Amino acid sequence: MSSLRPGNVGIVIVSHSPKIAEGAADMVRQMVGEAVPLAWTGGDVDGGLGTNVAGILEAIETAWSPAGVAILVDLGGAETNSEMAVEMLPEDRRARVLVCNAPVVEGAVIAATESSGGSSLAAVKRSAEEFYA
Amino acid sequence: MSLDRVARERLVRALAGSVIEHADELTSLDQAIGDGDHGLNMKRGFEAVLATLPGLADKSLPEMLKAIGMTLVMKVGGASGPLVGTFFMELGKALPERPSRADLVAATEKAIDAVKARGRSEAGQKTLLDVLVPVHGVLAGGGDAKAIATEAAQAADRTTPMLAIRGRASFLGERSIGHMDPGSRSASLLIGAAVETLEFEVNT
Numbered sequence: 001m002s003s004l005r006p007g008n009v010g011i012v013i014v015s016h017s018p019k020i021a022e023g024a025a026d027m028v029r030q031m032v033g034e035a036v037p038l039a040w041t042g043g044d045v046d047g048g049l050g051t052n053v054a055g056i057l058e059a060i061e062t063a064w065s066p067a068g069v070a071i072l073v074d075l076g077g078a079e080t081n082s083e084m085a086v087e088m089l090p091e092d093r094r095a096r097v098l099v100c101n102a103p104v105v106e107g108a109v110i111a112a113t114e115s116s117g118g119s120s121l122a123a124v125k126r127s128a129e130e131f132y133a
Numbered sequence: 134m135s136l137d138r139v140a141r142e143r144l145v146r147a148l149a150g151s152v153i154e155h156a157d158e159l160t161s162l163d164q165a166i167g168d169g170d171h172g173l174n175m176k177r178g179f180e181a182v183l184a185t186l187p188g189l190a191d192k193s194l195p196e197m198l199k200a201i202g203m204t205l206v207m208k209v210g211g212a213s214g215p216l217v218g219t220f221f222m223e224l225g226k227a228l229p230e231r232p233s234r235a236d237l238v239a240a241t242e243k244a245i246d247a248v249k250a251r252g253r254s255e256a257g258q259k260t261l262l263d264v265l266v267p268v269h270g271v272l273a274g275g276g277d278a279k280a281i282a283t284e285a286a287q288a289a290d291r292t293t294p295m296l297a298i299r300g301r302a303s304f305l306g307e308r309s310i311g312h313m314d315p316g317s318r319s320a321s322l323l324i325g326a327a328v329e330t331l332e333f334e335v336n337t
Binding site for chain 2: 051052076083
């Protein structure tokens, strides 16, 4: 769960499975190295399969960038919990965090690649969502 | 309606107990058409709520409801955390300290709207809204505690033949038909526990 280069859009990966979240983050790192702030979270608060708002808030903080943060999620609960987490952010940050409607692994890699070129948050989201559209 | 500290604590314990005692049933309903974690998730959430007693019941009714909602949001772990948590949080925001029945009708309507927005869903999609919406209708129509509890249980039953449109069960398509929605069941348990406690308060 590391981060660097504050100028580029941050990427947060949220999966029900911590193994999937971590593995997707590894694939992102392999593509873009340290060029984008990146964090992952997965599992419920007891370590079982699931997602949790506190973990997502922490990941957003870790991957925070003034350019914003794109969140990639897997199944329904990950999306609902991510949207809840975004609403709980301080008001000045809320509009700079977007949940992408894209597959979690492919979306994360595409979003990070787009971010590493210095693209805006909107462009990063669009790229992730267009990949399979 | 005015709930003193003892009554508030009794309400919290009844809400939590209703879900915790039925955790296995909720899990088996969720195993049929979901990911099988609803019972455990709700149990974890309400155990976390119980752990905030006795301080929780020292708060006013609105503040207590908001605190319950926040704990559920942070601890439940599935989509039901934000959904049920949002319901409690919005109810707390909308209710005065000593709500009239009209206040309760208006506040639950706001809370239901917030749940619809959070889940981008409406009644008829085999979710907890299929309990919340008809129960609100009975409440708004002047139904007593018994009528409300009966409607909650029957509304949950009515989700059995429904086709899931939202949530994990929607992946199953027509195979979701024939199983009660676990979120509707937990909503009906919570409503049943709430009205039973509140009726007790009114009668004593």
